[in-house]
Amino acid sequence: MRVLLFTGKGGVGKTTAAAATAAAAAARGSKTLVLSTDPAHSLADALGVALTAAPTEVDTGLYAMQVDAQAAFERTWREVQSYLLGLLERAGVDALQAEELTVLPGADEVLALLEVSRQVTTGPWDLVVVDCAPTGETLRLLALPEALTWYVERVFPAQRRALRAVRPLLSRVSGPVVPREDVFDAVERLHRELLQVREVLTAATTSVRLVLTPEAVVVAEARRTLTSLALYGYRVDALLANRVFPPSAEPFLAGWVAAQAEQLALVRADAGGLPVLELPYQPGEPVGLPALTELGAALYAGEELAGHPVEPVPLLGVARTTDGFELSLALPLARISDVCLTRSGDELAVTVAGHRRLLSLPSALRRCTVTGAVLRGGRLLVRFEPDPALWMRT
Numbered sequence: 001m002r003v004l005l006f007t008g009k010g011g012v013g014k015t016t017a018a019a020a021t022a023a024a025a026a027a028r029g030s031k032t033l034v035l036s037t038d039p040a041h042s043l044a045d046a047l048g049v050a051l052t053a054a055p056t057e058v059d060t061g062l063y064a065m066q067v068d069a070q071a072a073f074e075r076t077w078r079e080v081q082s083y084l085l086g087l088l089e090r091a092g093v094d095a096l097q098a099e100e101l102t103v104l105p106g107a108d109e110v111l112a113l114l115e116v117s118r119q120v121t122t123g124p125w126d127l128v129v130v131d132c133a134p135t136g137e138t139l140r141l142l143a144l145p146e147a148l149t150w151y152v153e154r155v156f157p158a159q160r161r162a163l164r165a166v167r168p169l170l171s172r173v174s175g176p177v178v179p180r181e182d183v184f185d186a187v188e189r190l191h192r193e194l195l196q197v198r199e200v201l202t203a204a205t206t207s208v209r210l211v212l213t214p215e216a217v218v219v220a221e222a223r224r225t226l227t228s229l230a231l232y233g234y235r236v237d238a239l240l241a242n243r244v245f246p247p248s249a250e251p252f253l254a255g256w257v258a259a260q261a262e263q264l265a266l267v268r269a270d271a272g273g274l275p276v277l278e279l280p281y282q283p284g285e286p287v288g289l290p291a292l293t294e295l296g297a298a299l300y301a302g303e304e305l306a307g308h309p310v311e312p313v314p315l316l317g318v319a320r321t322t323d324g325f326e327l328s329l330a331l332p333l334a335r336i337s338d339v340c341l342t343r344s345g346d347e348l349a350v351t352v353a354g355h356r357r358l359l360s361l362p363s364a365l366r367r368c369t370v371t372g373a374v375l376r377g378g379r380l381l382v383r384f385e386p387d388p389a390l391w392m393r394t
């Protein structure tokens with residue numbers, strides 16, 4: 001079972017690329033499901049068929065579905081949210097703030113991802129292709145299981161114990177302060193399901209394809225996205241450059257061709273060995289199965305990328321050097337000016353373009369000092385040298 005997630009800036013062609021990839025994979029004999037975390041019905045529009053909340057076979061071996069996030073939300077989170085709201089308001093938290101705190105960020109997409117993980121774990125698929133929301137949202141959402149784990153593990157057990165203790169007293173106070181067991185059950189169920197989502201998303205058989213168009217603004221955002229995906233531990237296995245103009249002698253188009261070639265060269269130079277596939281600008285909107293199948297065939301011509309596992313670049317590594325150690329972190333397309341490193345005891349905080357990740361240092365590195373860092377070949381290399389004072393201590 002292979003899972004491919006498509007993301008990228010708004011409008012770059014995520015839905016088109018996801019549908020074309022699914023069509024290409026089905027044409028090569030993989031039983032494929034394509035679904036979108038986008039509540040808009042754009043996947044159905046791109047395929048040119050009506051979709052429902054159950055997988056529908058739209059072509060031989062090609063299935064597509066539309067996640068009904070609203071219905072899923074009602075089922076999973078509503079009771080938890082109303083309970084939390086009541087509790088926070090009673091605790092004197094400002095109503096607006098309470099609302100903020102209890103909103104499940106990116107709920108539609110979280111719920112869509114629950115469906116993805118359900119399909120991955122129980123479905124009959126060789127390949128599941130997911131058309132994700134634009135960059136920012138997707139990132140938040142992809143990081144969410146970690147945030148929820150933190151929330152559930154730290155807040156709920158303590159609250160549960162405290163509430164159990166005061167339950168007899170509180171039951172005399174008007175209003176339901178003590179949550180019913182089903183609220184806890186719902187939270188715990190959600191927590192378990194989100195852990196499963198994270199497992200599916202970070203599995204070795206799951207990878208992300210970042211769609212971009214070869215324009216400076218889009219490439220700049222793609223750099224940030226790629227870096228934060230790497231920081232969060234996602235494997236990116238290819239970049240898809242969409243809407244690439246064909247060579248032309250006509251001055252207007254020739255200007256675009258030259259500008260795109262320049263951006264593509266920059267992307268290739270910094271991609272750290274990631275394949276950069278090109279999707280030509282079509283003379284019309286590639287809508288409907290025949291157009292998408294053709295596009296998919298062109299995109300993956302001669303490539304084993306439609307549904308085969310990839311060997312991901314190791315995300316994190318430590319190597320011995322003559323002077324000490326070198327820690328390396330995959331950060332394709334990152335710029336050194338966007339990277340900030342802070343050492344705090346046993347942890348190294350890596351911040352890239354506003355995204356932060358804490359790396360727990362292995363014991364050998366804890367007793368070293370950081371002596372420098374460079375970005376080379378899509379990796380951040382941090383040099384560590386033994387600190388004699390620290391090595392003396394033990």
Ligand SMILES: Nc1ncnc2c1ncn2[C@@H]1O[C@H](COP(=O)(O)OP(=O)(O)OP(=O)(O)O)[C@@H](O)[C@H]1O
Pocket residue numbers: 008009010011012013014015016017038042134242243244279280281282283284285286287
């Ligand atoms: N290579 C291409 N040539 C011509 N038109 C294209 C190409 N790729 C995508 N399009 C068209 O561009 C539009 C946007 O594409 P698409 O919906 O796939 O983008 P998206 O990234 O999913 O957008 P959103 O962020 O809104 O979900 C669509 O009308 C699509 O048919």
Ligand SMILES: [Mg+2]
Pocket residue numbers: 014015016038042131
């Ligand atoms: Mg889309």
